Amino acid sequence: NAGVMQNPRHLVRRRGQEARLRCSPMKGHSHVYWYRQLPEEGLKFMVYLQKENIIDESGMPKERFSAEFPKEGPSILRIQQVVRGDSAAYFCASSPSTTKVSYEQYFGPGTRLTVT
Amino acid sequence: DAKTTQPNSMESNEEEPVHLPCNHSTISGTDYIHWYRQLPSQGPEYVIHGLTSNVNNRMASLAIAEDRKSSTLILHRATLRDAAVYYCILSNSGGSNYKLTFGKGTLLTVNP
Numbered sequence: 001n002a003g004v005m006q007n008p009r010h011l012v013r014r015r016g017q018e019a020r021l022r023c024s025p026m027k028g029h030s031h032v033y034w035y036r037q038l039p040e041e042g043l044k045f046m047v048y049l050q051k052e053n054i055i056d057e058s059g060m061p062k063e064r065f066s067a068e069f070p071k072e073g074p075s076i077l078r079i080q081q082v083v084r085g086d087s088a089a090y091f092c093a094s095s096p097s098t099t100k101v102s103y104e105q106y107f108g109p110g111t112r113l114t115v116t
Numbered sequence: 117d118a119k120t121t122q123p124n125s126m127e128s129n130e131e132e133p134v135h136l137p138c139n140h141s142t143i144s145g146t147d148y149i150h151w152y153r154q155l156p157s158q159g160p161e162y163v164i165h166g167l168t169s170n171v172n173n174r175m176a177s178l179a180i181a182e183d184r185k186s187s188t189l190i191l192h193r194a195t196l197r198d199a200a201v202y203y204c205i206l207s208n209s210g211g212s213n214y215k216l217t218f219g220k221g222t223l224l225t226v227n228p
Contacts, residue, residue, distance in 0.1 A: 104162050
């Protein structure tokens with residue numbers, strides 16, 4: 001079983017450019033979560049999506065950041081007009097479609113974004 | 117949100133048991149205790165979780181204090197591959213329990 005896949009693994013963008021991060025959940029998983037890990041910090045929740053729906057985006061910055069999980073294809077985290085402070089590791093996780101009391105999330109290897 | 121407290125770092129020798137402590141004195145009755153670990157340059161990996169009773173799986177054991185205000189992750193025989201940051205996380209059984217809140221964790225070093 002393939003795990004959660006993220007690409008690219010490393011992404012370099014100049015200030016003002018757009019960054020697109022992709023996440024393919026594990027087979028059979030329809031719940032996707034995005035987290036951000038700034039240097040020397042723990043992971044912080046950003047957004048929770050199900051197919052074609054944003055369930056909770058309370059951790060997303062109000063501007064420049066958006067996420068989607070279309071019916072077909074991977075989940076996309078999009079950052080417009082990147083700034084140096086966006087440099088971080090972005091992790092995607094997925095969980096099964098069946099509801100569990102305790103959520104066990106499976107994480108991808110992350111995308112390391114560097115803004116120059 | 118209930119918080120957890122972990123030592124910044126711990127050291128162990130290969131093939132010896134490791135006990136990683138976590139304090140969560142403000143835990144509520146419906147909070148689950150999760151442990152994840154993050155190897156260098158990788159995403160977090162689920163290790164184990166529990167509510168009240170001690171739990172065992174192929175990776176580790178979780179010992180939960182009777183008052184639930186602390187727990188201990190036990191690696192029975194540490195290997196070099198267990199060197200990682202270990203995170204103790206609480207999540208409520210209802211509401212937004214999918215929001216895993218990662219603190220600084222405990223950096224485990226395993227000596228050969």
